[in-house]
Amino acid sequence: MYQIIKQIIRTGIKTEAAPLPDETMRATPARLQQQILDRLGGALSIRLVDAGSCNGCELEIHAVNNAYYNIEGLGIRFVASPRHADMLLVTGPVSRHMMEALRRTYDATPDPKLVVAIGECACNGGMFAPDGGRENYASCGKVSNVIPVDVAVTGCPPTPTAILQGILTAISRQI
Amino acid sequence: MPITHPGLQLQRLAGAIPVWHGRIIEADLLPVCESVRDGGGRLVALWGSDERVFGAGFSLHVVLVNEAGLICLTLPLSAVQPDYPDISAIFPAASRMQRAAYDLLGIRARDACDQRKWLRHAAWSEGAYPLRKDFDHPHFGSSLRSPPPHQGEEAIDRSPAENGTQTHDDYPFVQVEGQGVHEIPVGPVHAGIIEPGHFRFSVIGERVLRLEERLGYVHKGIEKLFEINSLYDGCKLAGRVSGDSTVAYAWAYAMAAESIANVTPPDIALWMRALFLERERISNHLGDLGYLGNDVAFSFGFAQFWILKEQLLRNNAELFGHRYLMDAIIPGGVRAGIDESGKQTLLAECEMLEREVRLLRSVYEEHAGVQDRFIGTGSVAPELAARLGLCGLAGRASSQAWDMRVQCASAPYGMLDVQMATHRNGDVAARVIVRFDEIFESLRLQREIMANLLGGDDLAYPVSQLPANGFGIGMVEGWRGEVMVAIHTYAEGNPDRVHPHDPSWQNWPVLEHAIIGNIVPDFPLINKSFNLSYSGHDL
Numbered sequence: 001m002y003q004i005i006k007q008i009i010r011t012g013i014k015t016e017a018a019p020l021p022d023e024t025m026r027a028t029p030a031r032l033q034q035q036i037l038d039r040l041g042g043a044l045s046i047r048l049v050d051a052g053s054c055n056g057c058e059l060e061i062h063a064v065n066n067a068y069y070n071i072e073g074l075g076i077r078f079v080a081s082p083r084h085a086d087m088l089l090v091t092g093p094v095s096r097h098m099m100e101a102l103r104r105t106y107d108a109t110p111d112p113k114l115v116v117a118i119g120e121c122a123c124n125g126g127m128f129a130p131d132g133g134r135e136n137y138a139s140c141g142k143v144s145n146v147i148p149v150d151v152a153v154t155g156c157p158p159t160p161t162a163i164l165q166g167i168l169t170a171i172s173r174q175i
Numbered sequence: 176m177p178i179t180h181p182g183l184q185l186q187r188l189a190g191a192i193p194v195w196h197g198r199i200i201e202a203d204l205l206p207v208c209e210s211v212r213d214g215g216g217r218l219v220a221l222w223g224s225d226e227r228v229f230g231a232g233f234s235l236h237v238v239l240v241n242e243a244g245l246i247c248l249t250l251p252l253s254a255v256q257p258d259y260p261d262i263s264a265i266f267p268a269a270s271r272m273q274r275a276a277y278d279l280l281g282i283r284a285r286d287a288c289d290q291r292k293w294l295r296h297a298a299w300s301e302g303a304y305p306l307r308k309d310f311d312h313p314h315f316g317s318s319l320r321s322p323p324p325h326q327g328e329e330a331i332d333r334s335p336a337e338n339g340t341q342t343h344d345d346y347p348f349v350q351v352e353g354q355g356v357h358e359i360p361v362g363p364v365h366a367g368i369i370e371p372g373h374f375r376f377s378v379i380g381e382r383v384l385r386l387e388e389r390l391g392y393v394h395k396g397i398e399k400l401f402e403i404n405s406l407y408d409g410c411k412l413a414g415r416v417s418g419d420s421t422v423a424y425a426w427a428y429a430m431a432a433e434s435i436a437n438v439t440p441p442d443i444a445l446w447m448r449a450l451f452l453e454r455e456r457i458s459n460h461l462g463d464l465g466y467l468g469n470d471v472a473f474s475f476g477f478a479q480f481w482i483l484k485e486q487l488l489r490n491n492a493e494l495f496g497h498r499y500l501m502d503a504i505i506p507g508g509v510r511a512g513i514d515e516s517g518k519q520t521l522l523a524e525c526e527m528l529e530r531e532v533r534l535l536r537s538v539y540e541e542h543a544g545v546q547d548r549f550i551g552t553g554s555v556a557p558e559l560a561a562r563l564g565l566c567g568l569a570g571r572a573s574s575q576a577w578d579m580r581v582q583c584a585s586a587p588y589g590m591l592d593v594q595m596a597t598h599r600n601g602d603v604a605a606r607v608i609v610r611f612d613e614i615f616e617s618l619r620l621q622r623e624i625m626a627n628l629l630g631g632d633d634l635a636y637p638v639s640q641l642p643a644n645g646f647g648i649g650m651v652e653g654w655r656g657e658v659m660v661a662i663h664t665y666a667e668g669n670p671d672r673v674h675p676h677d678p679s680w681q682n683w684p685v686l687e688h689a690i691i692g693n694i695v696p697d698f699p700l701i702n703k704s705f706n707l708s709y710s711g712h713d714l
Contacts, residue, residue, distance in 0.1 A: 003538055004475055014482055050370045052393045054710045056418025056499060061368050062462065063488070066481035080366030095713075096298035097344070097392045098371060101363050127412050128395050137305050138298055138396030156501065157418065 015070040019161050021169040027123075027144065027152040030174035032112050040086050040114075041171040044076040047085035047109065051102045051146075052128075052139060053092030056157040057119040061089065063160040076167065082108040087170065089163075090147070093121040093128040094140040106147045114170045116151045117143040118163060123152040177243035178214070180207050185246065190434030191585035193244030194648045201260065204250055208239065208265045216241030217564050217577070218266035219650070220659050220676035221273060223252075223280040225308050229665065233257040233282050236674075238648065238659065244583055247648060247661075252282055261287035268564040268681045279306040279398065294391040294713065296344035305399055351377035351385050359695065363392045367699070370709035374698075381694040386687045394713040401673035406432060406506055406641065409670055413660060414501050416675045417711030422448075422455040423653030424675060424711075425504035427660040430585065430649025432506040432670070435662060436638045443632040444508035445586050450624045451500045451509075453617040456654035457528070458487050458499075460610045460617075463706050467607060468539070470700040471548040479535055483528060490524055508635020518625050525618050536611050549604035553689040553701030556601055565685045567656015567678040569705050572609045573601035579652035587627070591620055603704040613654075643667040655679065655708065677711030 032040075050058060064071045065078070079085050082105045094102055106115070120126035122143045129141040143149050153166035176185060177195055183203060185195040199207065208218075219238040226234055232254035239246045250259055261284040263270040273284040274293035281304035283290075292301070304310060351358075356379055363371035373389040397416060404412055413428035414421040426448050433440065440448075461484040468476020488498040495503055495511040503511050513521075539545055555565060560573035570577060579585075580593040596612035598605035645664040650657055656678025663672040686705055690698055 003534075003541070007479065007534065007538070008475070011479065011482065048368050049364055050393070052395050052710075053370070054415040054418035055370055055708065056415065056421070056501070058368055058370065059419060059462070059499065063481070063485060065368075066485050067478050068482070068485050078368060082364075092393065093395055095393050095395045097296040097394055098363065101371065101392070105364050127408075127415055128397075128400065136396050137310070137399065138394050156415075157499070159498070 011067075014067040015073055016068055018074055018168065019165045021172040022165045023169065023174070025151050025153055025166050025169045026174065027117070027149045030150075032114070034173055036112050037171050037173060042075055044087060044167070044171060045079045045085045046076060046087045046089055046167070047079055047082045047105070048089045048091070049102055049105050051090055051092045051098040051122075051143065052095035053119060053121060057091040057122070060157045060160050060163055061091070061118065064163050066160075069160045069164055071164065071167075082106075083110065085109050085113070087114040087116060087167070089116050089118050089167075090143045090149075091118045091122050093125050094143055094146045096138055096140060099140050099146055102143075102146055114150045115143070115147060116153060116166050116170050117149045118153050118166065119158055120154050120156040123154045126156065177241050177246050178207065178211060180210065183207065188434055188647060189437045190647060190649075191430050191439075192579075192583045192648075192650055194247060194434070195244065196247040196249070196646060199248040199250050201250060204237070204248065205260055205262065205265065207248065208237070208262050211239045211241055211246065212265055214241055216246075217566065218262075218268050218681075219245065219657065220661070220674065220680070221262075221269055221276065222661070222674040222676075223257075223276045223282045223306075224663055224672045225280060225306065226665070227254050228308055233280065235259050235276070235282060236661065237262070238661070240583070242582060245648060245650065257282040258285045259283075260285055263287055263289075266564060267562065268684065271684065272680060278304075280304050281307065291347060294394050296346075296391055296394075298394070305396065346389055348375050348387055348389070349385070355379050356384065372709050376695060376698075378695060381696070383690050383693055383695060383698070386690045386698075388683055388687060390683065390709060391713050393710050397714045398672075398674060401670060405669050406638065409673060410504070410506055411502055413673070413675060414504075416714070417677060417708040418499065418501075419459055420455065420653045420655060420658055420677075420708070420711065421499055421501045422451045422504060423651045423658040424660065425502070426452060427649035427651045427658050428662070428673070428675070429504055429506045430651065431647040431660045431662040432638060432641060432649075434647030434649065435641045435645035435664060436506075438507055438636055438638050440508040440636060441632045441634065442587075443512065443628065444634055446624050446628045447509040447512060447634070448504055449587050449591070450513070450621060450628070451495070451503055452651065452653070453620050453624070454487065454491065455500065457614055457617045458484055458491075459654040459706075460614050461487065461532075463703065464535075464539075464607065464610055466703050467549075467603070467700065468545065470703050471545050473542065473545050476535070476539065476545075479531075483531055487524065487528070490520055494520065505635060507638040508633070510634065512634050513625075513628060518628070521621065521625060525621055529615070529618055532611070532614055539607070546604065548697075548700060549607055550602060552603040552697050553693060553704060554600070554602040555685055555689050557599055559688060560601060560685065563685045563688070564681045566681045567652075568609055568613070568654065569606060569682050569685070570656065571595065571597045572605040574599040577657075579650055579657050583650060585651070587624070590627070591623055593620065603700060606704040640668045641670065653678070655706065656682065675711070675714070677708050679707040679709075679712045682707050683712060
């Protein structure tokens, strides 16, 4: 126990300041009222859906939970069920085998809800849909081919800062 | 020569690792497989290719490994009725690979006891085979939602079957019957930040009687995409087969291409590749050790290990331009080198990690609650591991002493004398110990690599185009296990058929055994201790 407490004290606080929202990430105009956004912004619950990613984006979504980005410190947490969520983070080109699961997850998320597409593949198909997000036999391409997307965070994978920025953009007032 | 058999002609391929390749006749396949197994060898991969455009039929390729190196056997199959003898009785790990080869290419293992579909769900129908050159996929466009305009839920098309696209996947799970037995279906969308897959638990009370996995959810047609990519774009794609193993895949791909082109990358590039691979190993082990703490409600472990991982990732970004080193390896060499100040940064990082990880290891080892959850959980006995072909990190934790950096050491590993970490308990605790040991060994290797890294050379030699009728294999010991990439060229130029193979193919079936008799709440912990890839498996 002594060792653990000593290590915690020695480590100190690593958390860095949160980034500001970035309007260029907005895929569709904000549609939630300010009142709702304020409420969500105070305690946001997120459900992640990997709809076909290579696991690269998941690594960075894990990283936003580490002490440096400390997403929970902002009142944002990842939840185990879409029924508890206000926001879906969706990664990957949507594989055909995940299309139905993604739609059902979206349906199970109560309104008002937000969707943030994470990563190059989720935003425009990436390497898996070479023709600008178009589908092939196994993949439906970008996420907006399947469910509506509010904010798109590009990058392969996007940095934790960009992911955090995307999440904060979705719950901020449109300028 | 790794194996001799009357009438079997094997040829050593050029390249970084010892690979022998040859054609085999059907009657010899089973005896050769048996003799490799009896000599302590294992199955690495199995895939097929469509060679009908050249007036031939299909081909089955089987890669085996023993102490002497890799043996790749090619069995020509008929164009009309492509089938071959089932090898899953000799190598149980072959079963799912054979089922996948049927789903994708329509080549069937005769008399295999499990003939169910594996990678195919509902995206394409039975009788259509995506990897056949004449596969013509129907246009799926109208089954998708037309792009944006935000109209809320009504705009989303929900009819189950349009244009013959089914969305429902009928799969005959094995049913367990008896008094008090019930099923718990989990997934594909899991309650955490993980990849999708379906697990069907049959339980009595809290104890698991049986687990059956259903994978293939993230199948995105990678092998088909390789057909249209150039040599260099293919390397980028290989680096995205499984994002957590991007270095291992890119290296294996480059190694296969270099074998066909008969190019040896500059020394400095080989040292850099080894540096990248060891950094990938350390970063994944750190992340997993953190999550293993988290899964036993010891969030201190998560916080501490992920601070270390983040520091390593930041150094990667600063020195090599990418946190996970994606696209740092290209055919013929590497993209990023290192200068003297970069070396100093990494040496300081090595020292810091050595110190911190030692401290955290002692915290894990002395924490009664953590050890209570780790020890004896998810155990795979060495005999079972050997029979099922468990490989990589999980294999080494169950006495399977295989590490490609030792047995098939490609340059520069031949000069590094890698110390393999093994354990014989085969439980979560053993997999944790192997991870710790491998971190320390990788730190030692990093220091050694940096002492050997001398600047001044080219970072890469050009590999312009590959010769026709080429075949090459690359294999690298990634952090999870052995990652293999095979490349076939038919015409001169770019790869025509690429098969990436993840060690998860071997290890997923063993996870079904590891959980038996454990309680359901221990599944996340056991699963994490293996940390297998979905994307690398589903392709």
